[in-house]
Amino acid sequence: MVDKEFLMIPGPTPLPPRVMAAMTHPMVNHRGILFKKLFGESRDILKKMLNISGDVFLIPSSGTGAMELAVQNFTHRGERVLVVDTGFFGERFYKINVAFGRNAIHLEIPWGKGATPEAVKEAVRNDPTIKAVFLTQNETSSTVLNNIREISSAIREISDAFIIVDAVSSIGIAEIDMDNWGIDVVAAASQKGLMSPPGIGIVAANKRAVDFALSSDNDSYYFNLKDLKKNADLGQPFTTFPVADFFGFREGLNILLEEGFENTYKRHEAYRTLVRDALKELNLKFVADDAVASPAVTGIYAPEGVNADEIVSMMRKYSVEIASGQGILKGKAFRIGHMGFINSNDLLVTVGALECVLKDLKYEFEFGSAVKKLLSVRRSLNV
Numbered sequence: 055m056v057d058k059e060f061l062m063i064p065g066p067t068p069l070p071p072r073v074m075a076a077m078t079h080p081m082v083n084h085r086g087i088l089f090k091k092l093f094g095e096s097r098d099i100l101k102k103m104l105n106i107s108g109d110v111f112l113i114p115s116s117g118t119g120a121m122e123l124a125v126q127n128f129t130h131r132g133e134r135v136l137v138v139d140t141g142f143f144g145e146r147f148y149k150i151n152v153a154f155g156r157n158a159i160h161l162e163i164p165w166g167k168g169a170t171p172e173a174v175k176e177a178v179r180n181d182p183t184i185k186a187v188f189l190t191q192n193e194t195s196s197t198v199l200n201n202i203r204e205i206s207s208a209i210r211e212i213s214d215a216f217i218i219v220d221a222v223s224s225i226g227i228a229e230i231d232m233d234n235w236g237i238d239v240v241a242a243a244s245q246k247g248l249m250s251p252p253g254i255g256i257v258a259a260n261k262r263a264v265d266f267a268l269s270s271d272n273d274s275y276y277f278n279l280k281d282l283k284k285n286a287d288l289g290q291p292f293t294t295f296p297v298a299d300f301f302g303f304r305e306g307l308n309i310l311l312e313e314g315f316e317n318t319y320k321r322h323e324a325y326r327t328l329v330r331d332a333l334k335e336l337n338l339k340f341v342a343d344d345a346v347a348s349p350a351v352t353g354i355y356a357p358e359g360v361n362a363d364e365i366v367s368m369m370r371k372y373s374v375e376i377a378s379g380q381g382i383l384k385g386k387a388f389r390i391g392h393m394g395f396i397n398s399n400d401l402l403v404t405v406g407a408l409e410c411v412l413k414d415l416k417y418e419f420e421f422g423s424a425v426k427k428l429l430s431v432r433r434s435l436n437v
């Protein structure tokens with residue numbers, strides 16, 4: 055039964071059968087009539103999802119490509135930028151900025167704590183030369199959901215710097231309202247909350263960000279908004295597109311549209327509650343504080359004396375694939391993804407398997423207590 059696996063990692067995620075079926079569509083011309091129609095529809099759905107009156111660009115890349123495009127096109131070489139770093143992917147935004155010669159400073163927040171509007175505002179106030187602020191909405195490594203609405207509003211009180219948000223692991227999972235929250239740019243990707251295969255990067259930008267990119271130089275040929283925009287205006291991608299992935303992507307967006315974005319966000323909040331309430335029964339410690347806990351992924355410290363990677367590997371005996379801790383949490387924590395085509399049945403299996411693994415490790419707890427809790431919370435949340 056090698057194919058019967060529960061993929062509970064923070065992306066790529068399991069895919070709905072409708073998405074997989076869509077990917078078997080015969081190959082088409084990526085500048086042909088059908089592709090143009092679906093390409094336009096997808097961009098329109100994403101505009102609605104992100105509430106942006108500007109533009110959405112799709113690129114053949116993973117999320118890191120979208121982040122790199124954002125740095126290259128919406129900032130200048132040598133320019134002062136602030137990167138708010140709540141974990142591994144905040145650090146990545148910093149490294150991309152440094153790689154492209156941006157004069158980047160770091161606001162490092164301890165892992166598991168969210169960035170506060172006050173701390174970000176103070177960092178921006180301390181340096182009036184800051185031209186762009188980079189934020190991560192859902193920090194997948196420290197399993198924190200940053201309050202982008204409040205942070206952006208605090209920045210906007212004192213600065214008109216570009217606000218550029220990594221929403222790779224929050225798009226389709228948590229609300230993001232670009233126009234009303236004052237966000238200029240969002241970088242995201244297909245393979246997490248959008249229930250699609252990896253391969254498509256998403257960059258949403260408002261008019262002032264697009265105008266900036268069109269009137270400035272950047273060092274990239276592939277990730278250049280000028281060519282992207284010229285082609286997007288014709289309803290097509292700049293270069294050859296991953297067509298099969300795109301058919302799946304379009305169907306994933308259809309499914310989210312049918313569910314209703316608000317319902318999708320509420321469903322993920324319920325998954326967060328299910329997992330956390332269940333695991334509290336086992337007296338395990340979470341990486342993220344309750345107040346900032348991610349609706350997309352939950353990070354859990356391994357019990358004293360146990361290597362977290364051992365838990366990840368032992369879970370495979372029960373056909374459940376979870377994720378290791380990243381960066382400073384490697385070996386110390388493990389992560390359970392609750393995004394993509396999963397539901398509370400998958401969480402039931404995952405929590406059950408975790409109880410078995412902990413029992414195998416001779417960790418002391420009341421066997422069955424987490425599963426029992428999950429079942430009762432599931433009934434009360436009706437999820």
Ligand SMILES: Cc1ncc(COP(=O)(O)O)c(C=O)c1O
Nearest residue numbers: 116117118143192194222223243
């Ligand atoms: C928050 C966040 N940003 C960026 C990335 C990088 O995306 P990718 O691996 O698609 O390049 C990830 C991937 O897990 C992520 O979770």
